[in-house]
Structure formats: structure tokens, C-alpha cells
Amino acid sequence: MNRPAPFEVLWDKAPGAPLPLPSALERIYGTLRIRDGPARPFVMANFASTVDGVVALKVPGESGGGEITGHDSRDRLLMGILRASADAVIVGAGTLRAVPRHLWTADHVFPGFHREFAALRSKLGKPPAPVNVIVTRTGELDPRLRIFSTGEVPVWVVTGKEGARTLSHVRFPPHVRIQTVPRHDRVRARDILKILGSLGMGHRYLLEGGPHLMGDFLAEHCLDELFLTVSPQVAGRLDGLPRPGLVTGEAFAPRRPLWGRLVGVRRGGDLLFLRYSFPTSQAEHLPAPPPHSPGTPTRKPGR
Numbered sequence: 001m002n003r004p005a006p007f008e009v010l011w012d013k014a015p016g017a018p019l020p021l022p023s024a025l026e027r028i029y030g031t032l033r034i035r036d037g038p039a040r041p042f043v044m045a046n047f048a049s050t051v052d053g054v055v056a057l058k059v060p061g062e063s064g065g066g067e068i069t070g071h072d073s074r075d076r077l078l079m080g081i082l083r084a085s086a087d088a089v090i091v092g093a094g095t096l097r098a099v100p101r102h103l104w105t106a107d108h109v110f111p112g113f114h115r116e117f118a119a120l121r122s123k124l125g126k127p128p129a130p131v132n133v134i135v136t137r138t139g140e141l142d143p144r145l146r147i148f149s150t151g152e153v154p155v156w157v158v159t160g161k162e163g164a165r166t167l168s169h170v171r172f173p174p175h176v177r178i179q180t181v182p183r184h185d186r187v188r189a190r191d192i193l194k195i196l197g198s199l200g201m202g203h204r205y206l207l208e209g210g211p212h213l214m215g216d217f218l219a220e221h222c223l224d225e226l227f228l229t230v231s232p233q234v235a236g237r238l239d240g241l242p243r244p245g246l247v248t249g250e251a252f253a254p255r256r257p258l259w260g261r262l263v264g265v266r267r268g269g270d271l272l273f274l275r276y277s278f279p280t281s282q283a284e285h286l287p288a289p290p291p292h293s294p295g296t297p298t299r300k301p302g303r
């Protein structure tokens with residue numbers, strides 16, 4: 001894949017310290033500020049949507065994010081940078097099933113920047129690859145999938161009671177850890193963050209969907225920021241054949257609408273790269289961090 005031309009920075013009010021991006025990445029993206037610290041988790045999500053709000057075409061073999069953006073190189077670069085800066089990348093089992101050969105690493109989406117991604121992780125004091133966290137209720141996971149069988153990335157499967165029962169019959173290699181939340185079948189977003197926090201890794205997490213898991217994180221006010229790529233494609237929807245948007249399985253408006261705040265806008269060709277922050281209630285995720293921004297998630301912030 002060719003090296004992309006620089007993003008055009010239209011508006012950037014994102015708070016936080018600049019990431020130590022290697023110059024080849026900074027020349028293209030510009031400065032990337034991320035607001036987090038060692039004492040609290042920071043959860044960012046990265047999604048791509050068509051201009052009519054579709055995030056997955058739901059056509060076998062053509063249901064990944066690439067079909068949404070036309071495999072745009074700037075989108076892949078941003079995905080790579082976010083993955084390279086994360087301690088863990090979290091996805092639901094539905095997303096894994098849609099792209100069964102995928103690995104949630106920076107190299108996987110943009111191998112041409114391997115050296116720069118490795119340098120960034122090294123400067124941040126992180127191991128070569130983020131932990132790939134797969135969330136499942138049923139535990140219906142195929143151990144022959146690349147992510148489980150090759151040992152290229154550390155994998156944690158987070159599941160509840162039902163999934164633990166199913167997975168107890170499956171043999172995974174040692175790089176795959178099964179983390180069970182014993183009381184429930186469905187796993188709460190808070191429980192995922194508690195598990196990640198208690199196992200002594202850094203606290204910067206990237207949520208890459210899909211729409212069901214995104215709904216859970218938003219419903220529990222566990223999402224700090226959303227990086228949303230809007231592609232100029234109109235995908236359309238047939239009657240009776242739903243195509244998901246950013247969230248499935250939760251309805252917020254009108255009773256409990258969630259309002260974000262726009263903190264960044266970049267342009268790359270005909271694509272827009274938007275960045276929103278959301279009020280969170282992160283205090284419960286870790287032993288003693290002060291909440292950075294308790295906010296009132298059900299109220300539209302003043303403009």
C-alpha cells in the first residue's frame with residue numbers, strides 16, 4: 001500500500017499530551033494528543049461509517065471496515081497508529097467472525113510502517129503487539145482461526161458463565177488466556193476494563209467494535225473518545241435487511257440521549273476523520289483513580 005498524503009487538519013482541540021510519533025507518521029497525521037495517564041484507563045474507539053450511517057454491509061466476505069472506506073490508506077494509517085499506541089485492542093466475537101484472518105495489530109493494517117509502529121511502541125514502553133481481547137457470550141470460537149492458532153499476538157478471551165462452559169471443551173495454545181466473569185453470561189464493559197486493569201498492563205485501550213460491543217461501552221459510559229471515519233459512500237439499506245450503524249442492541253435517544261463533543265476534524269481526500277469525546281464514569285474501573293470528567297451523560301453539553 002502506498003504511503004498516504006498528509007491529512008488536512010481542519011480543527012484539533014483534542015486535549016492531552018502529544019504521542020511521540022516517529023517523524024514519518026507525524027508528517028502524515030500531524031500531532032496526535034491523547035488524554036490519559038497511568039492512573040486511569042482511557043478507552044478510545046475507532047469506527048468507519050458510510051455517509052448514510054452503515055458500518056457493515058452484511059454481505060459474506062465483504063463485511064469488514066475496508067468495504068466501508070474503500071480500503072482508504074489514511075484510514076488504515078490512523079488505525080495503525082491507534083493500535084500501535086494501545087495496550088489492548090478489544091473486539092466482539094461478531095467482528096472476529098466477519099474478518100476471521102484478521103489480527104488487531106498495527107502491522108496487520110499497514111505493514112509498510114512496521115518500523116515506525118515498532119519505534120512508537122518501544123518509545124511508549126509497550127511490548128511489540130497489543131493484547132487482542134475477544135469478547136464472547138456463547139464461547140463459540142474456532143481455535144483454528146489465525147488469531148488463536150499461530151501465536152502472533154497475545155490473546156485474551158473474555159467471557160461469562162455460558163462461554164466458560166463452552167470454552168472448557170476447547171484446547172487453545174498458551175498465548176490464549178481465557179478470562180471469565182463468573183456471575184453472568186453477558187460481560188459488562190466495566191468487567192472487561194477491570195480484568196484488563198487488574199492484570200497489570202497499561203491502561204490505554206482501543207475498542208474496534210463491533211456495534212453490539214460499542215453499544216455496551218456507551219451504555220455503561222465507558223467510552224472516552226471515538227475516532228470516526230466518514231467515507232463518502234452511500235451504502236443503502238433494503239427493507240427487512242438491516243445494516244448496522246455504530247450501535248446495535250441499545251437505544252439511547254430520546255430517553256437517555258448520549259451527546260459527544262467534537263474535538264477534532266481532519267480531511268483526507270473525500271473522507272472526514274472526526275474525533276468526539278464522551279463523558280465517562282471511569283472511577284470504578286481501577287482501584288483509586290479520580291474520575292477525569294464525570295459529566296452528565298444524559299444531557300447535551302452547552303455549545
Ligand SMILES: NC(=O)c1ccc[n+]([C@@H]2O[C@H](COP(=O)([O-])OP(=O)(O)OC[C@H]3O[C@@H](n4cnc5c(N)ncnc54)[C@H](OP(=O)(O)O)[C@@H]3O)[C@@H](O)[C@H]2O)c1
Pocket residue numbers: 046047048049054055056057058063064065068091092093094095096098099135136137138139140159185186187188189208209210211212213214216244248
Ligand atoms: N465499520 C467499522 O468500523 C466496523 C468496526 C467493527 C465491526 N464492524 C463490522 O460489524 C459487524 C459485526 O457486528 P456485531 O454487532 O455482530 O459485532 P460485535 O459487537 O463485534 O459482535 C457481537 C458478538 O460479540 C459478543 N459480544 C458483544 N458484546 C458482548 C458482551 N457484552 N458480552 C459478551 N459477548 C459480547 C457476542 O459474541 P457471541 O456470539 O460469541 O456470544 C456477540 O454476538 C461485522 O461485519 C464487522 O466487520 C465494522
